[in-house]
Amino acid sequence: MSRTARSARRRWLGETRYHLVGLTASLLFLAPLAWSVLVSFKPSLEARQPPLPPWPVEGFSFQNYENLAKFGAGIWTYSGNSLTVSAMTVLGTVIISLLAGYGFSRFQFPLKNVLFVLIISTVMIPFQSILTPLFLILTKLGLQNTLAGIVCVYVTLQMPFSIFMMRNAFDSVPKDIEDAARADGASVFVMLRRIMLPLVLPGVATVAIFAFLASWNEFLAALILLTDQKKYTLPVLMAAIRSGQFGTIDWGAVQSGVTMMMAPCLALFLLLQRYYIRGLTAGAVK
Amino acid sequence: MSTHRYSSEKATIELRDVRKSFGSVDVIHGLNLKVEGGEFVVFVGPSGCGKSTLLRMIAGLEDVTAGDIIIAGRDVTDLDPAKRGIAMVFQSYALYPHMSVRENLAFGLEIAKVARDEIDRQVDAAAEILKIGPLLDRRPGQLSGGQRQRVAIGRAIVRKPLAFLFDEPLSNLDAELRVSMRIEIARLHRELGNTMIFVTHDQTEAMTLADRIVVLRDGRIEQVGTPGEIYEDPDNLFVAGFIGSPRMNIVDAVYLPGQKVGVGGFVIQLDAPVASATENAPVKLGIRPEHLVLTGGENGLLSARIDFSENLGSMRYLHCMLDSGERITVELRGSADLVSEGTIRLTCDPQHLRFFSESGERLR
Numbered sequence A: 001m002s003r004t005a006r007s008a009r010r011r012w013l014g015e016t017r018y019h020l021v022g023l024t025a026s027l028l029f030l031a032p033l034a035w036s037v038l039v040s041f042k043p044s045l046e047a048r049q050p051p052l053p054p055w056p057v058e059g060f061s062f063q064n065y066e067n068l069a070k071f072g073a074g075i076w077t078y079s080g081n082s083l084t085v086s087a088m089t090v091l092g093t094v095i096i097s098l099l100a101g102y103g104f105s106r107f108q109f110p111l112k113n114v115l116f117v118l119i120i121s122t123v124m125i126p127f128q129s130i131l132t133p134l135f136l137i138l139t140k141l142g143l144q145n146t147l148a149g150i151v152c153v154y155v156t157l158q159m160p161f162s163i164f165m166m167r168n169a170f171d172s173v174p175k176d177i178e179d180a181a182r183a184d185g186a187s188v189f190v191m192l193r194r195i196m197l198p199l200v201l202p203g204v205a206t207v208a209i210f211a212f213l214a215s216w217n218e219f220l221a222a223l224i225l226l227t228d229q230k231k232y233t234l235p236v237l238m239a240a241i242r243s244g245q246f247g248t249i250d251w252g253a254v255q256s257g258v259t260m261m262m263a264p265c266l267a268l269f270l271l272l273q274r275y276y277i278r279g280l281t282a283g284a285v286k
Numbered sequence B: 001m002s003t004h005r006y007s008s009e010k011a012t013i014e015l016r017d018v019r020k021s022f023g024s025v026d027v028i029h030g031l032n033l034k035v036e037g038g039e040f041v042v043f044v045g046p047s048g049c050g051k052s053t054l055l056r057m058i059a060g061l062e063d064v065t066a067g068d069i070i071i072a073g074r075d076v077t078d079l080d081p082a083k084r085g086i087a088m089v090f091q092s093y094a095l096y097p098h099m100s101v102r103e104n105l106a107f108g109l110e111i112a113k114v115a116r117d118e119i120d121r122q123v124d125a126a127a128e129i130l131k132i133g134p135l136l137d138r139r140p141g142q143l144s145g146g147q148r149q150r151v152a153i154g155r156a157i158v159r160k161p162l163a164f165l166f167d168e169p170l171s172n173l174d175a176e177l178r179v180s181m182r183i184e185i186a187r188l189h190r191e192l193g194n195t196m197i198f199v200t201h202d203q204t205e206a207m208t209l210a211d212r213i214v215v216l217r218d219g220r221i222e223q224v225g226t227p228g229e230i231y232e233d234p235d236n237l238f239v240a241g242f243i244g245s246p247r248m249n250i251v252d253a254v255y256l257p258g259q260k261v262g263v264g265g266f267v268i269q270l271d272a273p274v275a276s277a278t279e280n281a282p283v284k285l286g287i288r289p290e291h292l293v294l295t296g297g298e299n300g301l302l303s304a305r306i307d308f309s310e311n312l313g314s315m316r317y318l319h320c321m322l323d324s325g326e327r328i329t330v331e332l333r334g335s336a337d338l339v340s341e342g343t344i345r346l347t348c349d350p351q352h353l354r355f356f357s358e359s360g361e362r363l364r
Helices: A001-040 A063-070 A074-104 A114-123 A127-141 A145-169 A175-183 A188-199 A202-219 A218-223 A235-240 A251-280 B053-060 B101-111 B116-130 B145-158 B174-194 B204-209 B227-232 B239-243
Strands: B013-020 B026-036 B042-043 B068-073 B086-089 B163-167 B195-198 B212-217 B220-225 B251-255 B258-264 B266-269 B281-287 B290-295 B302-311 B317-321 B327-333 B343-348 B354-356
Touching: A001 A251, A063 A074, A063 A114, A063 A251, A074 A188, A074 A202, A074 A235, A127 A218, A145 A202, A175 A188, A175 B053, A175 B086, A175 B101, A188 A202, A202 A251, A218 A235, A218 B013, A235 A251, A235 B290, A251 B212, B013 B343, B026 B053, B026 B068, B042 B053, B042 B101, B042 B204, B053 B068, B053 B086, B053 B163, B053 B195, B068 B290, B086 B145, B101 B116, B101 B145, B145 B174, B145 B204, B163 B212, B163 B258, B174 B204, B174 B266, B204 B227, B212 B239, B212 B290, B220 B227, B239 B251, B239 B281, B239 B354, B258 B281, B302 B327
Parallel strands: B042 B195, B042 B212, B086 B163, B163 B195
Antiparallel strands: B013 B026, B013 B068, B212 B220, B251 B258, B251 B281, B258 B266, B281 B354, B290 B343, B302 B317, B302 B343, B317 B327
C-alpha cells in the first residue's frame, strides 16, 4: 500500500472515530429532550403506558396540552406569572449589576476589595439554608406571597455572579475610551448608555441569560414563598400536576409542561449565544 | 453650551502653582507655566515624570490637588473636561469601537446638540483636512494604526477647540508612520493655528514639533525653552543628557585660574571666563558628540581609546573609553575620517564646552 493511501485511510479512521464519539455524546444529551417532546404529543391514555417506544403509536394528539391548559387557574395565568417574574428578574439583575459592576471597575473607595469579596462569597451560602429568614423578612415587608417578593429574592441570588461578570466586562474596556467620551462632553449617564453599554453588551447578555434561566426554572423558593395557587410559577405548577389527583400522575401533562417550559430557554439561548460566549471569555485574552 | 464660539480663537493656557498628589505621593510639585495663544508646546521627560498627568489635569480628566488652571483667561480648574474648550488625542486613539468613523467624529457635536446639517458639514470638513473621507463608514476595527490616529485627531478637530492636547499620539505607530504623522501634525498646527500641547518621551518629536519645549522630571519643570535653547543652552545636567541623541558626553574636569580648564592631563584655554565656577574646583564638562573633532597634534582636549564604531552611512559614531574610565561618543561626518580602532586624540572648540557643577547645575 502506498504511503498516501495509508495516510488517507488513517485520516478516514480518525475522522470516523471523532464523529462517532461526537454523535454518541450529542445523542446522550438530546435523547431526554426528544423523549419529552415526543411523549407530550401522545394521547393522554397512551402517555400513561410503559414508555417504549417513546414516540406516539396511535397518532399525534394535543390532548396533553389541553389537559395542561385546563389545570388550576389555567396555563396562561401560570405562564404569565413565570414570564413576569423572569422578565422582572432579568431587568432588575441587569440594571443593578451594570451599575455595581461599573462602580467596582472604575471607582476607588475604601474597603472596595473587601466589599467585592464579600458579595462574591455569598455564593457559598446554600440558599435553602436562608429560606426561613427570607420568608420572615418578606412577611415583615408585606412581600410574602407576591411576585414582587420572589423577584427580589431571585435578583439578590443573581447578584454575586452578575456583579462579578459586569465588573470584568467593564474592566476590559480601556479607560481612555471613557476619558474620550468625557472630553467629548458626555455626562456619566450618557457615557454609560451610549459608549459603555454597547461595549459591555456581551456581559449584559450573559447576565441576562443566567438571570432568566435561574428565575424561570427556580422551584424551591417559589414553592415556599408563594402560597396562593393563582400565583404559582410554572415549576411549582409542574410539581402540582405531577402529584395530581389521588396519587395518579398524568405523565402526558407533565411532559407537555416540560416541553413548554423548555421552549423559551432554548429560544433565548440560541438568540443570545453569540454574545454569551463572548461575555464569558471577555478579558481572557487581549 | 455651543462649541462654536471657540472657533479659531488662540487661547493661552496658564498653570499657576499646580499640584497633584495621589494619596500621600506628590506627583506634580507646584508648576507654573504659561503657554501663549497659538503656541505649540511639547512636554517631554522620562516615563513617570508626570507629563501625562499634567496634560490630563489641563484636560480636566484628573483633579487638581492645588493651584489654578486658566484657559483663555478663564479659570477652568473645577470645570468638566467638555466645558474647558479643549480636545484631547489619546495614545491608544480611544475611538468608540462600536461606532463608524462618521459617528465617532459626530459624537461630541451630538452631545453639544449641534444641528444635524451643521454636524455633517463639520465632519466632512475634518475628513477633508485629514483625508479620511473614504473611511467615514468604516468601524475603527477595520482601520490601520495611522488611519485610527487620523480619526482620533479628526474627532478633536470637529469640536473646534480652543486648544489641542496630544498624549503621546505617535507612540503606537511604527517608525515610518510616526515620521509622516509628525509632519502631518506640524502641518495641522500651521493650518489651524490653535494652541497645542503635545506630550512625548521622544526627543525627536519634541525637537521637531515644538515652538517651546518643557522638560519635566519627577513632577518639576527642569527647563522651558525653544528647541535651540534647550539643546544649545541646557540649564542642568539632566536636560543636557536627556535632549540630544547620542547623549551629551559628560567628563570630569577642573576649572583652573586664568580661564583654563583641565581634563585628564590636558589644559585648554577658554575664550571667556565661567563666572559662576570656583577656581581649582572640580566641574562636569559637557560636550556634544558632534562637537568633538579628531586632531593629530599634541594640543588636544581628550585622549581616548576606540571601543567600537558604528557606521550609519552618512556619519559614524565612535564609542570610546577615556583613560579615566569614562565613556564618550564621538560623531564623525564624511568619509575622510576612517578610523575605527586604536587611540585617538580629540579636541573641541571651547565655545561648545558646557560646564556644570558637581550637583548638576549649569555654570555660565
